[in-house]
Amino acid sequence: MHQPFYASSQINRHGDFRSDKELIEKIISDKKTKFVPVLKGKNLFKQSNNNIEACFFNTEQLKIFNPNGIENPIFLGVANNTNYVGIDIDEHNSKIDLWCSENSVIIDDLRKYGPTLNDIDASFLSLNNGMTFWHKNHQFCGSCGSKNFTTEAGFVKVCSNIKCGKSHFPRTDPAIITLISSEDKVLLGRSPRFPEGMYSTLAGFVEPGESLEQALEREVFEEVGVKVKNIRYFNSQPWPFPASLMLGFFAEAINEDMNIDYDEIEDAHWFSIEELRSLKHPSISGGFKLPRVDSIARRLVDNWINKFN
Numbered sequence: 001m002h003q004p005f006y007a008s009s010q011i012n013r014h015g016d017f018r019s020d021k022e023l024i025e026k027i028i029s030d031k032k033t034k035f036v037p038v039l040k041g042k043n044l045f046k047q048s049n050n051n052i053e054a055c056f057f058n059t060e061q062l063k064i065f066n067p068n069g070i071e072n073p074i075f076l077g078v079a080n081n082t083n084y085v086g087i088d089i090d091e092h093n094s095k096i097d098l099w100c101s102e103n104s105v106i107i108d109d110l111r112k113y114g115p116t117l118n119d120i121d122a123s124f125l126s127l128n129n130g131m132t133f134w135h136k137n138h139q140f141c142g143s144c145g146s147k148n149f150t151t152e153a154g155f156v157k158v159c160s161n162i163k164c165g166k167s168h169f170p171r172t173d174p175a176i177i178t179l180i181s182s183e184d185k186v187l188l189g190r191s192p193r194f195p196e197g198m199y200s201t202l203a204g205f206v207e208p209g210e211s212l213e214q215a216l217e218r219e220v221f222e223e224v225g226v227k228v229k230n231i232r233y234f235n236s237q238p239w240p241f242p243a244s245l246m247l248g249f250f251a252e253a254i255n256e257d258m259n260i261d262y263d264e265i266e267d268a269h270w271f272s273i274e275e276l277r278s279l280k281h282p283s284i285s286g287g288f289k290l291p292r293v294d295s296i297a298r299r300l301v302d303n304w305i306n307k308f309n
């Protein structure tokens with residue numbers, strides 16, 4: 001089974017470093033530290049030979065954009081004896097656009113290049129995306145509306161109103177994703193938001209007070225009118241685009257007849273193993289595409305196909 005993307009086992013987040021302000025200061029001024037930039041929610045990449053690589057900054061380069069020091073650096077962790085610190089580059093900083101064009105730096109969505117990056121870089125970039133998104137959306141206290149300040153090397157925000165003082169922690173939203181089978185066929189559907197021709201497993205967010213199994217049963221029935229049994233956990237996939245954790249399951253259909261909710265799903269079909277292999281289906285003209293390789297949807301489908309090899 002393939003390991004999840006964006007979750008390298010070679011990374012140590014070193015949560016124990018976060019409250020040591022002196023150590024974090026030292027890391028931030030260390031010339032060897034790699035700074036992971038995010039700009040307008042996107043990542044920076046550069047061409048290296050024939051490959052696309054993640055673009056990191058060192059302390060000297062950072063001074064170009066932030067001569068007064070960086071605001072709210074996020075200590076992301078350590079890999080191969082190198083410290084990684086996340087930064088959100090101010091999108092109104094005029095120097096960055098010029099610097100990017102002079103250095104042929106590509107600004108784009110991590111999902112475009114993620115599968116080709118090395119595991120450690122892709123994981124730090126995705127972690128930083130999730131963290132900087134959370135920072136942007138938690139500048140003010142959700143309880144009293146006062147400004148939050150950042151502590152624990154970027155992993156906690158605390159309300160500045162002494163009477164409130166509420167701590168806020170990074171959020172991740174659980175979502176179930178499931179491959180539904182009926183004997184040797186599986187159910188795939190497409191949302192209008194999907195890339196053209198792509199069919200994928202069904203997914204949805206878990207609601208408060210709901211178990212994962214209940215969320216799965218509810219989502220599948222709402223979207224395609226199919227009841228399921230024998231729910232089995234597969235694997236998970238962090239998906240900080242911007243803040244999800246995908247929990248993958250297999251489930252078996254009780255009924256094959258579908259009642260599609262066209263407000264949510266544009267189209268759905270049962271696919272045989274031959275149809276999955278050939279990417280052709282009698283009801284889809286011009287063939288179809290499977291989900292992107294870095295997604296858990298694809299791992300669920302590949303796992304299913306491999307059972308028949």
Ligand SMILES: [Zn+2]
Pocket residue numbers: 141142143144145146159160161164165166
């Ligand atoms: Zn507050």
